[in-house]
Amino acid sequence: MAEAVAAGRAASRGVPGRSASGRSRHARILAALVALSALVYAASSLLRLRAFQASTYDLVIFDQALRSYSRFGAPVAMVKGVHNGFGPDFSVLGDHFSPILAVLAPLYWLHDGPETLLVAQAVLFALAAVPVWRYAARRFGPVSAHLVAGAYALSWPIAEALAFDFHEVAFVPLLSALLVERYDAGRRVQAALAAAGLLMVKEDMGLLLVGFGFFLLARRGERRAGAAYAAAGIAATWASSRVLISLFGGDNDYYWAYGSLGDGMADAAVRVLTHPWILPGAVGSPPVKLLTMALLVVPLLLLPLRSPLALAALPLLAERMLADRFPNWWEPGYHYNAFIVAILVMAAVDGAYRLRxxxxxxxxxxxxxxxxxxxxxxxxxxxxxxxxxxxxRHLPAAALLAGAVVTVPFFAFGDLADPGLYRPDGRDRAAGAAVAAVPDGALVETANNLGPALSARTRVLLWDREPRGAPWVVADIGRHTFPFTTLEEQRHRVARLINEGYRPVFRQAGYIVLTRESAAPR
Incomplete structure (x- = not known):
């Protein structure tokens, strides 16, 4: 973790009134925190992968895309294209505009497999503690800043993101924290570079820039910069979601999730302006949206609500909470809350500073x-x-850390105390044997939780309701799996495969491997 040590030393410089020896000591503490966080994050993800708790949707999607990048091709994810009806040559840039993923491609020259993505995500999440520390150190000193960095490292949105494979969100805590911290330090060009990086992460990251613009508009003397950030964010969001997605073969309206507001962006805007009272109803239905929003601020002692910096997170939060499709968007689980966690932690620091x-x-x-x-x-x-x-002097930071610690048993970090994560059970061993029965280089339809174990050496498709004609199928009739709705549906699917001429070559603990070597993929 030489990078973490260097980052820690750089972070400690510039803290007023600190000696060189004090800066060096705090740099070592911060570097140790970053290194330990990255180690725990990576171990958590890799243990889940080994226990077959990772998923084809979404880990194999990113693994296939990065493998294509590493071979100097377009980021094609066959598993995504085939399952969603876009075809086997579908580029993930037509799903989400995330060209920043290409920077990870050289890592696949060192290790070609999904483990690479999980480790890279762990390091990226951990490195975000550095700008969070710098921001807090300016307000409460380096000791309190260590506590705040610890609160970020243990935050439940990071835990839930790690528990759900790899996603482009891996870049957001670091880049968003750099945007805020560098602007706070008066380094406007560096802040703008972090903002530009965010726009390469996902098509809706312009909304984060819009929120940051709102924050600057609330500050005296920053209105011109605020208007510039908001305008740039709106333009980037429109260009990415309405032009670039379709340019790469996607559907601009695939993720439109606001039917209760209107049939499209223009229709929704008119309806919101003429009937603004529909917004509270959309935000509060279903009630789990209110729970998620509460969980985002209550462990932070409601302090983000005291800071105008919380405005930076508001557009991204509204994007999810106003939706009436894709329930994953508004639930506490999954990775979506990690998009705003660094902003909210820094807003909590600012809120505490304003209350001193x-x-x-x-x-x-x-x-x-x-x-x-x-x-x-x-x-x-x-x-x-x-x-x-x-x-x-350290009570506010200690309280933030305590709030994060309290959440640990109730979210994904609490799973690290489960002995089953470290000792494979009978189904895990059966899963390993089922995977081993598939030959290298084969085209295989696989149950959702087995795709990551096959992705590095085979061409993986998701086993779903539609017959794909792959020569190999690894099915699961022992436990419900995505995208089927019931276990009975999975059993009917296997029976249909056998009727079509597939023959079972492996059965154990609910896993069935079927083959029809002469079959041609459709």
Whole structure:
């Protein structure tokens, strides 16, 4: 982790009033935090991969695309194109405009397989702690900044993103934190470069720039820059989603999820302007949307609500919460909340900084139990103690870290305490044997959780409801799997394959490997 050490040293420079030895010490602590986070993140993802908890949708999609990039081709993901009806030569740039993925292609020259993506994502997520630390250090000092960086590292959106394979979101916490931190440091050109990088991550990242523009518009003397960021974000979002997606063979309306607002962008805009009262209903239905939004700010002690920086996250959040399709968008699970987690952690820091020195509300201090506690001898003695005065400076950051720690058992990091993640059970062993029964180089339709184990040495398609005619099929009739709706449907699918001339060559613990070597792919 030499990069982490260098990043930590760079991060500690420029903190006012710190000696060279102090900067070096804090650099080592930060580097250790980044390295440990990357190690835990990577171990968590790789353990899930080994336990067949990763999925063809979406890990194999990205694995196939990066393998194509590494061979100097277009980022073709056959598994995505065939399953969604775009054809086997479909480029993922027609699904999401994410050209930044190409920077990971050289890593496939070192190791050609989905493990590469999982490790790269772990490192990218961990490195975002550096700009978060720098931002916090300017406000509360380096010690508190370590606690804030720890709160980011343990945040539940990062845990859930790691638990769901690899996605382009891997780049967003780092780039979004750099955008905020570099602008805060007065490095406007570097901030603009981070913004440009964000636009290469996904077609809707322009909305994050729009939100950042709203934040700048709320600051005195920054309105021209704010208008520029908002305008650039709107233009980039339109160009990516309405021009570039179709240019690469995709459907511009594939992810339109706002039928309750209108049949298209223009129709929805007119309806929202003329009937603005429909927005609260869309945001609150179904109620799980409210739960997700609460989970984003409650562990951060509601502090982001005190900072105008939270405006930067608002358009991306609204994009998901106003939707009435794709339930994954608004649930706490999956990776979508990781797009805004670094922004919200930094907004919490800013919110705490704005509250420093404020007296508690008078209504609260007049309550008899509170007033009695404030006048008690232990509290008075505590206030006079020098260690308490020193510790008091770190309370906001410590509270943020505590909020993150409390969430750990309830989200994906809590799975690391499950012994089953480290010891393969009977189905895991059967899955390994089923995968081993498929020859190298074969075209294979595979159950969702087995594709990642085959992607490096075979051509993987998703086993779904449609017959694809692949010579090999690895089916699962022991547990419900995407995209089938019931286990009975999976069994009928296997029976249909056998009727079509496939013969089983492996059966164990619900897994069935079937082959028809003479079959030609459709």
């Amino acid at each position: 020195g404020r007296r508690p509300p008078a209504a609260l201090t007049r309550l008899r139990p509170v007033a009695a506690l404030r006048r008690s001898r232990p509290v008075a003695a505590l206030r006079r103690m020098r260690p308490w005065r020193a510790l008091r």
